[in-house]
Amino acid sequence: MPEWIEACEVDDVDEEDVIRFDHGGRTFAIYRSPDDEFFATDGFCTHEQAHLADGLVMDDIIECPKHNGRFNYKTGAAKGAPVCVNLQTYPVRVEDGKVLIEV
């Protein structure tokens, strides 16, 4: 059954950046886009087990720190080698200065 959980405070994430969020034995990545919207994906790259939160956010792209694989973090779409498998995304909403994700 999906549930909404609090991932972080709005101010925890800089604009055009990403942070790691661990919950229930899983790791997620929480993004804040340049136009101040929040998004959430699985925390690990689908190519190998690298934390996307250590990567670089450029516009709507997250680049993995290990092999520079790129995903659109808004849609989860893999953008070419060495990533071939899309990233799982999760619904996000902001309430009272807190970022909630549905997992």
Next chain:
Amino acid sequence: MSMERPKRDYSLVGPSSEWAVETGLASAEWYHTEIPRKTMKELMQRSDQPAIRDTLLWFAILIVSAAGAIWTWGTWWCVPFFAVYGVFYASASDSRWHECGHGTAFKTRWMNDAVYEIASFMQMRNPVNWRWSHARHHTDTIIVGRDAEIAVMRPPDLLKAGLMFTGVMDLRYAFPTLVRNAWGNLSPDEKSYIPESEWPRAVAAARWHMGVYAATIALALATRSWLPIMLVGTPRLYGTWHMVLTGLLQHIGLADNVTDHRLNSRTVYMNPVSRFIYWNMNYHVEHHMFPMIPYHALPRLHALIKHDLPAPNPSMWHAYKEVWPVVLRQLRYEDLYLLRELPATARPYRAEFHDLPSQAAE
């Protein structure tokens, strides 16, 4: 690691590969120097400007030296022009292939992709295969049986290493590989690191390369001149030496089967011309530790983390002088390696990798 290590087998589908997987050396967690996120973000920032400047200069050198070679063809005056052209064709393209393959040279993706394809051709490398082999090189750097890009294996083959400087090894291995790929064949090693969905692209890329080589030979036959062949393909024979001179130092003689780039990679200070040709890959420990950081930011990264790294070699000469006796001794004792001393300010990691005095060269 309780399991006994098998004799080194550099095949990617053999006993060493199985051992690396079973012992957790494959796809392991590697050491990273701690850097504040804010600083990392600054270092990782992409920019088109430095790479556009450097690429325009690179193309200008290629065009001017090729024009000079064509102009003086048939006289001894063509030799210096070919000498310059060869190095910028066959050696500078290696670092451009590398940086653009990582996608860090330019900010704009298509620029990275375009230069990557051109440089791959100059390198006589299948652009698809090598993108994947290099990903593996970063996952399992100098892990025997996993890393597809170990230049000098143990025990070292000195004849092979020497021939690398002439580019003969390229013609011996790289060209037949392209031919084989163009016929639709990928080796078991290639299939071990390239996803099946990419195999058709690998074949198509090899066919494009073979098409250009065929056109070059046709032009040579039509004009009854060696000149087209001197300008396309054979620069790998007379211009690869600088790539090998700088590239061999990346890992030669250092530890294998460790998960700390400070122990298996080498940073060497180099002259500005070599650094331009090599695009700052002399900061090799730094590059492996943080492959997200563009080549133009590596000197800044080096200054920031050098307290945590072994002292860099002050010159290529120093590095070769230091490693040559170790390579010679590896002919008889292949387990021997050059242990990199960490400074007192360095953070330790996986003590078992740092405490193997019986295998470390004095």
